[in-house]
Amino acid sequence: MPSKKAIITGSGGLIGSECVHLLHDEGWDVIGVDNDMRRQFFGEQGSTLPVVQQLRSTLPRYQHLDLDIRNRQAMRDLLQAERPGFIIHAAAQPSHDKAAAIPYDDFDVNAAGTMNLLVAARDFCPESPFCFTSTNKVYGDRPNTLPMVEHEKRYHYANGLDGIDETMSIDNCLHSIFGASKVAADVMCQEFGHYFHMPVGIFRGGCLTGPQHAAVELHGYLTYIIVCAVAGRPYTIMGYKGKQVRDQIHSRDVARLFLEFYHQPRCGEVYNLGGGRQNSISILETIDVLAEMGFSLKYEYNPTNRVGDHICYISDLSKIRSHFPGWKLEYDLPAIIDETVRRQAGLLSLKPRTAMI
Numbered sequence: 001m002p003s004k005k006a007i008i009t010g011s012g013g014l015i016g017s018e019c020v021h022l023l024h025d026e027g028w029d030v031i032g033v034d035n036d037m038r039r040q041f042f043g044e045q046g047s048t049l050p051v052v053q054q055l056r057s058t059l060p061r062y063q064h065l066d067l068d069i070r071n072r073q074a075m076r077d078l079l080q081a082e083r084p085g086f087i088i089h090a091a092a093q094p095s096h097d098k099a100a101a102i103p104y105d106d107f108d109v110n111a112a113g114t115m116n117l118l119v120a121a122r123d124f125c126p127e128s129p130f131c132f133t134s135t136n137k138v139y140g141d142r143p144n145t146l147p148m149v150e151h152e153k154r155y156h157y158a159n160g161l162d163g164i165d166e167t168m169s170i171d172n173c174l175h176s177i178f179g180a181s182k183v184a185a186d187v188m189c190q191e192f193g194h195y196f197h198m199p200v201g202i203f204r205g206g207c208l209t210g211p212q213h214a215a216v217e218l219h220g221y222l223t224y225i226i227v228c229a230v231a232g233r234p235y236t237i238m239g240y241k242g243k244q245v246r247d248q249i250h251s252r253d254v255a256r257l258f259l260e261f262y263h264q265p266r267c268g269e270v271y272n273l274g275g276g277r278q279n280s281i282s283i284l285e286t287i288d289v290l291a292e293m294g295f296s297l298k299y300e301y302n303p304t305n306r307v308g309d310h311i312c313y314i315s316d317l318s319k320i321r322s323h324f325p326g327w328k329l330e331y332d333l334p335a336i337i338d339e340t341v342r343r344q345a346g347l348l349s350l351k352p353r354t355a356m357i
C-alpha cells in the first residue's frame with residue numbers, strides 16, 4: 001500500500017493551501033513546508049501566515065513545518081524521515097517584476113530550492129509522484145510574436161489559434177529573471193523525469209487564482225484587481241491599453257489535476273495549465289464586470305508595459321485533456337470572479353450589487 005502521506009511546499013500559498021485542503025479531504029496526512037517568505041518578498045499584505053494558522057487550527061491531519069526549501073540538509077532530513085508518497089512543490093518567489101530586485105533570492109528559492117527537493121526525492125522516495133508548479137513565463141515574451149488582432153476591449157490571437165501548447169520554444173527570448181530561474185527548475189524537473197525515470201510532472205501555469213490568495217500589486221493579478229475595486233484602492237494598468245488577456249484557472253482545479261497526476265503519473269512530462277479560452281479575460285473586461293457588480297475600479301493608465309509582459313496568453317489544454325480525460329474545469333470565469341468578490345466584500349461587510357453568475 002503506497003504511503004498516503006504528502007509533502008506540500010509553499011503550503012500557505014494559493015496553490016499549496018488548496019492542495020492541502022484537497023488532499024486532506026481525500027484522507028491524506030499532509031505535511032506543509034512554508035516559512036512565510038512571501039512576507040519577506042511583498043511585505044505584510046503578502047504574508048501567508050493567516051492561511052497557515054487556519055490550516056493548523058482546522059485540519060487535524062495537517063502538520064506544519066516552518067522550513068526553508070533553500071536549506072538542503074533540512075530537505076534531505078525531511079524526505080528521509082517521512083518518505084512521502086506524493087510531493088507537490090509550490091513554494092516559490094512567484095513574481096516576474098520582483099525578481100530583478102532580488103536575483104540571488106529568486107534563483108536560490110526557485111532553482112536551487114527545486115534542486116534540493118528533486119535530489120532528496122531521488123534519494124529517499126524516487127517512486128513518489130512529484131508535481132512542480134512551473135509557469136508560462138518559461139516561454140518568455142515569445143507569445144507576443146504570435147499574430148494578434150486588437151478588439152475594443154481585448155487582444156486575441158489571429159488565424160483562429162485557440163491557445164499556446166507545449167511545443168512553443170522556450171529559447172532565445174526575454175524571460176525576466178523570474179522566468180529564467182523557473183526555466184532552470186522546469187528543465188531540471190524534466191531531467192529528473194527522463195534521466196532518473198522519476199514520475200515528475202511539470203505544470204506551466206497561466207493565471208492561477210483563488211480567493212485565499214494574499215494578493216499584492218506584484219503578484220496575484222485577478223485577485224489584486226478585485227481587492228482594489230472592492231476596497232476602493234487605486235489601481236494602475238501597465239501598458240497594452242488594458243487589453244492584455246490572461247486565462248484564469250481556479251486553484252481547486254489545479255489541485256484536482258495534481259491528484260489526477262498522482263494516479264496516472266508520467267516521467268518528466270510538461271503541461272500548459274490555465275483556464276483556456278473560455279476562462280480568458282482582459283483587464284478592461286474585468287473592470288466592466290466589476291462595475292456591473294457595483295464595484296467601480298479607480299484606475300490610472302501607465303503606457304509602459306511590464307518588461308516582457310504577455311499581451312495575450314491563453315493555454316491550450318489539449319494535452320492535459322488527452323492525458324487526464326477524467327479532469328475538467330469545474331470553475332468557469334463567473335464562478336471565479338464571484339467567489340473572490342464575495343470574499344473580499346465579506347471582509348469589508350459590503351454586498352455586491354449583482355452576481356456575475
Ligand SMILES: NC(=O)c1ccc[n+]([C@@H]2O[C@H](COP(=O)([O-])OP(=O)(O)OC[C@H]3O[C@@H](n4cnc5c(N)ncnc54)[C@H](O)[C@@H]3O)[C@@H](O)[C@H]2O)c1
Binds near residue numbers: 013067089209
Ligand atoms: N499564482 C499564479 O498566477 C501563478 C502562475 C504561474 C505559476 N505559478 C507558480 O505556482 C506556484 C505557486 O504559486 P502561488 O500563487 O501559490 O504562490 P504564493 O506566493 O501564494 O505561495 C508560495 C508560498 O511559498 C512560500 N515560500 C517562498 N519561499 C519559500 C522558501 N524558501 N521556503 C519555504 N517556503 C517558501 C511562501 O511563503 C508562500 O506561502 C509557484 O511556483 C508559482 O511560480 C503561479
